[in-house]
Amino acid sequence: MSEAEFTAYVQERRASLYATAYHLTGDRYEAEDLLQSALFSTYRAWDRISDKAAVGGYLRRTMTNLHISAWRRRKLNEYPTEELPETVGDTDAMRGTELRAVLWQALARLPELQRTMLVLRYYEGRTDPEIADILDISVGTVKSSIWRSLRRLREDEVLSFGRDQEESFGELVA
Structure with missing residues (x-):
């Protein structure tokens, strides 16, 4: 052929x-x-x-x-080990660090009560009733304040916070 x-x-x-x-x-x-x-x-x-x-x-x-x-x-050629290798110059990790810094700056621009609610919700993983008990306010106030806080973060020009990033907020601040 x-x-x-x-x-x-x-x-x-x-x-x-x-x-x-x-x-x-x-x-x-x-x-x-x-x-x-x-x-x-x-x-x-x-x-x-x-x-x-x-x-x-x-x-x-x-x-x-x-x-x-x-x-x-x-x-x-690949052998498992107990320890992970160091990632020197990992650009993804650096981007995450930079994003975290920008996020904390944006949080600092929020009123203290709103910032506290966001930290309790996304950093500590608290529920709305738990936040309400801690701050001695109503659950409705917690919900509306968190909604307003997230809207302000979405509108923040420096942060450019998108809808899909709300769920990953806790990962960013951890």
Whole structure:
């Protein structure tokens, strides 16, 4: 069989083969590498494949075997430990720290009672009735004050506080 047949087969099935590779790896770049390796291996064996209708299965099996082999090699290089490695220069952690600082500045601009309610709710995880008991005010006052506080934070230009961030407020201040 010829190189032209192999090329035609790959062009016809490229999308489905890539989808298989992607589902195996879960990463676009790893999927491309895996598919490339499987195609190279299949191309070398093209003349020995007598049933061309089975090429799809052959390629998928090749991708699976290559992926398992790569996973096993990678597994040998990783050993679990009791301690986590230090993350020097972790930009995500730095962004979280910066966001926390901006959040505390925005909280400082709120009236003391509103700030106290937000800290009790999101930092300490208290319920509205618990906050009401602690501050000796009604539950309705707690609810409306927290609502107004969150609205002020959402409108804060520096913070740009979004609706989806309300739930993660407790994580940010912890």
